[in-house]
Amino acid sequence: MNPFVASSGLSNANIRLAACECITPFGNTEATFAALLQNQIALQSLPVCGNTGDDLVPLALFPGHALQSTASPRWLPVVQKLLAPVSGSEWGTARRPIYITSSNFCIGNLVAYQQTKDRAHLAYGSPALCVEWLRRELGWGRSITTFSHACVSAHIGLLQASRAIQSGLADEALVFTFDFLSPFVTGGFHALKILNSNFPAPYAAKATGSIGLGEGAGYTVLSRDRGEFAIKAQSHYNELHHFTSNQPDGSGFRSCLGPLSEAAAGKRIWFKGHGTGTLDAARLEAETVSAIFPEAPLVGWKGSLGHTLGSCGIVELALAAAALRSGKTPGTVGTTHPTTLHNVATDAFDNTPFEGVVCASNAFGGAHAALLLTRHD
């Protein structure tokens, strides 16, 4: 038994969100949340690798940004604006550590180097180099841990940051997540044939599935004693059945979401799903949610924002917290009836009868991660 952390589920841990913000092509948390409520779609049909004549696919880029990577990375002003409240040397110390998560870091700069042979791109050519550059730009200390677990990366950062606080090793923790697009990732998903000309319609009952890719970043400050919302439980599970598909019986989804049902017992919750727009995963997720949380309406927001990859766990957590704060949950933007299951909420709804939300993400390798967010007791 670990003397520092009593249980894997973090039940009743009361790790609180002292801050949780995101930035997307719509703007900050407030602007993005308002756009979702208005059913706006950030995705646009754009050339898959940024070149004239490429296939057109749904991508959500920051306004005025091109897909190609630049040296220095084009998105630095975006994250500087987002992180202004948490920049400086107060963060990145042993008692106030930082957890940085991404699936791509600056990998697009290797594509740019390959095409231009401009060595300036190599300064960002590995996750460690990218994080060190960010650390200097933001004035942070060196106590930074970096996670990369594809599209559950942000959840992994939240889980470890929660444990650092719960164990007493940290007073507060900053979790920062980001993913910006480049031909490396758009070309890859297009080659896998799940990024095509169709716009995503998460949880829709359709003949073919498709995803959109979006850019996003977000951060949370986790604390023991401040913040109106608390993470009551977290769960993580890895099927390791196949790189790009799930166990067909849905056991991976059950193994991740099952442990949260105890923490959610007696509470009315809604469910913010992963919902990229692929068909099999959507059906398995909707069925599992219906079985474990039968009263929970299921929504997904990637039909508007696109899949923001490793950052989606915190980008969508910030939006879920905004929804709890406002009393209104955006519907599954981009999706109309019929849906894969009855529990999918296509329209916005009043969430004031609900006490919390489960936020879930999935990733390559059959990785699953989820958390229960409620108002702090």
Next chain:
Amino acid sequence: MIDLFIQAIRTDLPETESPQQTRDRLKSAFPVGSVRRMTQLGLLVGATLKDLQPVPEDTVVYATSFGESRAIESYLESFPGPSPTLFQTSIHPSGVQQCLIGIQQPIGELFPLSGGAELTIQALLVAALAPSPRVIFCGGEERATWLTEQGVASEYSFAFACALTHSPGSAPLGKITLKQVSGAGSFPLYDWCRTLQERLPFSAIAAEGWQLQLDWFPA
């Protein structure tokens, strides 16, 4: 002060061995048919990890600074017609997933880390806070070609896996002690792997704010 106990160790430091040499040397460790698409790092990490017989109740902590460097090189060279297989293989944490998918071994918690000179301590801290009775800390790198020449991939290929517990058990091999201190230091992953292989004692500040002590028990 945090203590972890080392219960088992596997290391492999082929350093400049070619991917084909590694494939030939290790192919018998994996199911027939799964080796063809495995990377050198996947083979090295997989062979050391598999020996420790991971189970779903274990936490797996996986550390690599550069990941699948050769797959990244080949994927970049496949443009303008990017390869779906190489894209899939190049994604972190493919190195540890290749083996576990090959043997169809689910894992509850998997923490894949990246990082630089402080990566060893960051990974050990993740292991220290994992609630599972046993944590498998594994990792490594693969030597690439032009990415290595440009300083964005490892010079050496190597891998390690060690089974860690929070309690000593009956016959621990060694003890890891982590202590919060003031000061800065580093302990790169390659040095950690060699320290494990040679059962070397260690006591120094190994990351910002953390001292690492490594003691070995008599056999």
